[in-house]
Amino acid sequence: MKSIKIGVCGVGNVGGAVLESLVNSPDILERNGGVKIDVISVGARKGKSAVPFDLNVSKNLMDVAHNDEIDVFVELIGGCQLAKELVETAMMNGKNIVTANKALIATHGDDLFNMAKQYGVQIGFEASVAGGTPVIKALREGLVANKVLWFAGILNGTTNFILSKMSEDKSSFEAALLEAQNLGLAESDPTMDIDGTDAAQKASILSALAFNTPYDFKAVSYGGIESITSDDIEYAEQLGYKIKHIAYGSIDENEANVSAYPTFVPNDQLLSQVGKQMNALEINCEGLGSTVYYGPGAGPKPTASAVIADLVDIANGGWHENGSLGEKNTLSSKSYQKFSRYFNINVKNEAGAIAKVSSLFAEEKISIEALIQNESKANNKLFVPVVIISGPLSDREVTQMTNKLESSEETSSTVKQYRIHNAL
Ligand SMILES: NC(=O)c1ccc[n+]([C@@H]2O[C@H](COP(=O)([O-])OP(=O)(O)OC[C@H]3O[C@@H](n4cnc5c(N)ncnc54)[C@H](OP(=O)(O)O)[C@@H]3O)[C@@H](O)[C@H]2O)c1
Structure with missing residues (x-):
């Protein structure tokens, strides 16, 4: 059986669930994936007390990135600054990377992938978009023979939960947000979910894979759901629509347009039926038509599932290089789409x-x-x-x-x- 050694930084919601799965249920992974994963080192700034497993813990996260014994460095701390420094250090040390960090990939993806190429290592980021639903894998592998024409996705579970509650239970925006927070679905500061930033970051990652554009989150135009009222929801129903926050990307010649806005979706389209905190992505390809991916977009276990799937893929040789031939297409915030x-x-x-x-x-x-x-x-x-x-x-x-x-x-x-x- 293949085996890899990993170091994990960050033992929060996702890091904790990854460690729990690797430590407590290695048999599932060995049986399904044919891979044994050994956690060699864990980085937690609060030390051993923050890690409820019998593992080597380092308070200095850089120690994990410098650890010569590991094959893969798993970054699960979030944010951009330290996460980037850790990932760069690990790559310079010849380590493959797995991360769930959409902000990092959407902001610094180009630099990081260039560096990965330079050091001959791989970066897995399945968990950065749609959590446990394998949409990156679909774009990188399943659809690799096709030209993507457009994609449309519900990529933020918090906003979908709020809009679904407003529609199904006639909740106000404020009451639906409070319920999402009480259920642990929304952060105590949900600004980046509500104002569309989170969906826009994820959409820029999808664009890089679907349209071979730079990882340039700033070139995505987006808006949030804060202006949606119960009246808008009622009008939508009267007219045969559901309101969803939709990230939409399309390409014309060499220019892709990607945006993320509250959108009326006709009731006869699959995306209109995606309720609660679920995510869904429709990818339309020339010749093939549409394929749709639906599932949980966040939460410790779904996200851990994606992180571990990346580890298994790396153990099995990783992925082909995306967009390695020719010039990249541009990503423009000016949408010509009508x-x-x-x-x-x-x-x-x-x-x-x-x-x-x-x-x-x-x-x-x-x-x-x-x-x-x-x-x-x-x-x-x-x-x-x-x-x-x-x-x-x-x-x-x-x-x-x-x-x-x-x-x-x-x-x-x-x-x-x-x-x-x-x-x-
Ligand atoms: N939660 C989800 O459902 C979900 C879904 C998809 C992707 N993600 C991504 O997964 C990553 C982790 O998310 P999470 O929900 O697990 O976050 P979290 O619960 O806040 O955990 C973050 C962990 O990183 C540590 N950390 C943060 N900043 C640090 C720093 N500057 N130095 C040292 N340690 C630091 C924290 O340590 P302390 O405990 O000491 O603060 C904590 O252990 C993020 O990139 C997030 O976007 C999360």
């Missing part, structure tokens, strides 16, 4: 106002596919909410239209708009 749009506009409660608003769309040659005008719930009925589903618009066109609506005398100043997912 989406139908949901507009929510407060229109003056007086005769002819809606007709004037409709004419603003006509002036821009934008079709109106549906229009709903419900009675205002507010006591002050100076304005009534009007929802318009428009024909397809690019981000640039939608900004122009939103500005035009907001500066119109017939509307109050803030106009909301969200994309409608149109899987082609």
Whole structure:
């Protein structure tokens, strides 16, 4: 049986679950993967008291990166600075790397993969996107014979839980967030989940694999779910949609566009059915069409499952080099992709106002596919909410239209708009 020796830094949620599985259930791995994994060294800054297993523990994490005995260095501390220093040190020491750290890969992936090439080592990062659902493996291996045209994914479990609760239980945004925190699904500071940063980081990693673009998280445009209200959820239901936070990537010639925004998904599409804290990714390839991957996107055990799968792959020789031939494609935050749009506009409660608003769309040659005008719930009925589903618009066109609506005398100043997912 093959065997590898590893050093693990970070014994938090994920590190703890990895060690528990390797120490307590090695038989499953040996039977299924044909690999024996020995934990030679653990890095925990609080020392032995933080590691509930009989293992060698070092308070100085650099000791693990410098350990000559290990074959693989497993980074599970999170963050960018120390994690990068540790991973670089381990690679210079000839060690393969496994990490669950999306921030590290999405920010420094290019440098790290160049360095891995230079030192002849491999980097496994399955756990960095969609936790226990093997989407990196699908892109690196299962779909390797295909040209990816686009992908669309629900990549953040916390936001999906909140949106699902708002839709199924009619919870408010605040109540759904609190429930996610009480269940341990959201961080005490959930900012990077709610504002879309986490999904955007993951989407940039998918783009690097799907479209051979740089690992450049800053070139992803994104927005969060904080502006979604119960009214938006109700309108979506009335119109036959669910609101999901969707990371979308597509490529045109040599330029990929990747973005992550709250999006209306038609009820007849699989992504609309992904509830609770689950993740899902649809990958559409030329000739093949769509394949869909669904499963838990976070949590100690699902994430540990992905970390251990990478260890087994490394023991078995690792992966081919991604995008090793030719120039990389560019990743641009300017999206030319056109989406139908949901507009929510407060229109003056007086005769002819809606007709004037409709004419603003006509002036821009934008079709109106549906229009709903419900009675205002507010006591002050100076304005009534009007929802318009428009024909397809690019981000640039939608900004122009939103500005035009907001500066119109017939509307109050803030106009909301969200994309409608149109899987082609
Ligand atoms: N949790 C998930 O569901 C999940 C899913 C996918 C990916 N990930 C990724 O997995 C990684 C670990 O996440 P986690 O949830 O396990 O985090 P966590 O529970 O906060 O654990 C982090 C561990 O790293 C240690 N650590 C952090 N900063 C350190 C530093 N500067 N020096 C020394 N030790 C340090 C912590 O030590 P102390 O205990 O001393 O603070 C703790 O043991 C992150 O990159 C995360 O993005 C997590």
